[in-house]
Amino acid sequence: MPETGFKYSEEVLQWIWKNLLFDTSKLFTTEGKSITIFDPGTLNVSDGPDFLNAKLMIDKLVWHGAVEMHLKSSGWKQHGHHLNNEYDKVVLHVVVEDFPEKVQTAKLEELHTLNLLPYLPNQLSTFFSGFEQSQKLPCSNNIQFISEGAFLAQIEKAHKEYLEKKGNDFLSFYNPNLIPSKAWKHALILSLFDGFGIAHNREAMQEVGKWFLENIDKSKLTISKEILEFAGFGDSATHLLWNHKGVYPANHPKKRIAQALNIATKIIETSFETFLNTNSIQLWHRWVKESGFEGIGRLKILYATVYLPAIYVLGNLFDFKKISKISAEAWNEYRVPIPKYVLREFDSLKGINRNKFSKKLGSVHQLKAYCHPRRCHECFVLKKVILS
Numbered sequence: 001m002p003e004t005g006f007k008y009s010e011e012v013l014q015w016i017w018k019n020l021l022f023d024t025s026k027l028f029t030t031e032g033k034s035i036t037i038f039d040p041g042t043l044n045v046s047d048g049p050d051f052l053n054a055k056l057m058i059d060k061l062v063w064h065g066a067v068e069m070h071l072k073s074s075g076w077k078q079h080g081h082h083l084n085n086e087y088d089k090v091v092l093h094v095v096v097e098d099f100p101e102k103v104q105t106a107k108l109e110e111l112h113t114l115n116l117l118p119y120l121p122n123q124l125s126t127f128f129s130g131f132e133q134s135q136k137l138p139c140s141n142n143i144q145f146i147s148e149g150a151f152l153a154q155i156e157k158a159h160k161e162y163l164e165k166k167g168n169d170f171l172s173f174y175n176p177n178l179i180p181s182k183a184w185k186h187a188l189i190l191s192l193f194d195g196f197g198i199a200h201n202r203e204a205m206q207e208v209g210k211w212f213l214e215n216i217d218k219s220k221l222t223i224s225k226e227i228l229e230f231a232g233f234g235d236s237a238t239h240l241l242w243n244h245k246g247v248y249p250a251n252h253p254k255k256r257i258a259q260a261l262n263i264a265t266k267i268i269e270t271s272f273e274t275f276l277n278t279n280s281i282q283l284w285h286r287w288v289k290e291s292g293f294e295g296i297g298r299l300k301i302l303y304a305t306v307y308l309p310a311i312y313v314l315g316n317l318f319d320f321k322k323i324s325k326i327s328a329e330a331w332n333e334y335r336v337p338i339p340k341y342v343l344r345e346f347d348s349l350k351g352i353n354r355n356k357f358s359k360k361l362g363s364v365h366q367l368k369a370y371c372h373p374r375r376c377h378e379c380f381v382l383k384k385v386i387l388s
Helices: 010-018 085-089 122-128 138-142 148-171 180-196 202-214 220-231 253-269 280-291 297-317 321-333 340-346 362-371 380-387
Strands: 034-039 051-058 061-069 090-095 112-115
Touching: 010 051, 010 061, 051 090, 061 085, 085 090, 122 380, 148 180, 148 297, 148 321, 148 362, 148 380, 180 202, 180 253, 180 297, 202 220, 202 253, 220 253, 253 280, 253 297, 280 297, 280 321, 297 321, 340 362
Parallel strands: 061 090, 090 112
Antiparallel strands: 034 051, 051 061
16 A cells, blocks of 8 residues: 555545545645535446546535545556546545645646545544554454444444345355246255355355255155265265364254255245245244254254345345345344354443344344454444544
């Protein structure tokens, strides 16, 4: 990353501009012309300038156009913007550099430049001061007070996003070469076996799931025996690699295969039309009860992480919006005990009541999608700190 007084990514800079997380009351270009921001513009996710359709007033003249951002002004030429007519629509060049160089468009028109450094809030610097060194959650060491309301709102956001993510995970098993009804059922079964393999044996369990789909026509007694033989839990050798290290007895692959086989058989025996019924989200509970699996924690989790996303995708694929809506509502309301080792990561956050989110899967997604990859600039917690 270039050496500047701003030690973070251009993505963070864009987030700051988009949300106007800086002192906008007395902005000036590097030449001393006043700037008023009426609209920062819309973040451009395609080629071209970073923000489109911005509305600014520079020295009493209103401008409508694009805004381009770089950590250093030299990025303008390095990226070839001075030769690209797409950037002729830029009306303001935003940098974080005390002595930026002047830049021109392909039409040789000199652009107004704003150095954002002097206008950044102290709270932002305080937060990021130990950001990269922190071994815990980034905000645990760098924010003295965390708004519980902002944190819980972020968990809700992560919870809803997680449904979309699990829906995409389901689609990764969907084979478009099969007829849709068969493709959906097969994807559900592969997702099921994959879920039973978490966290140590996903790949091996997926292979077992594929074997099951190739041998569906065999009798229950035959398939129950042969699937364990295929997996290496009989007299025959197997090419599958099982990780038994750190695996609790209840999570042993042999036990999980039997459970997955039982539910997969229920899926095959259920007509596809039944899944298109608005009561289809209840089928899972019936299967669990009939199989004698009530009380098994993994089944409770898989209902949310596998079955509800599958029904949600089903509604979208076949344009049954009621099914998608019902499954999304069930997802939002569903509560399941989150593993303690996950929740312990939030213990460093002072003033946050764990009981308010300890059964929401959004907490898992929060860690995986925001906290661990350090996507703090997209989190409500940091935004609340900066705006307070």
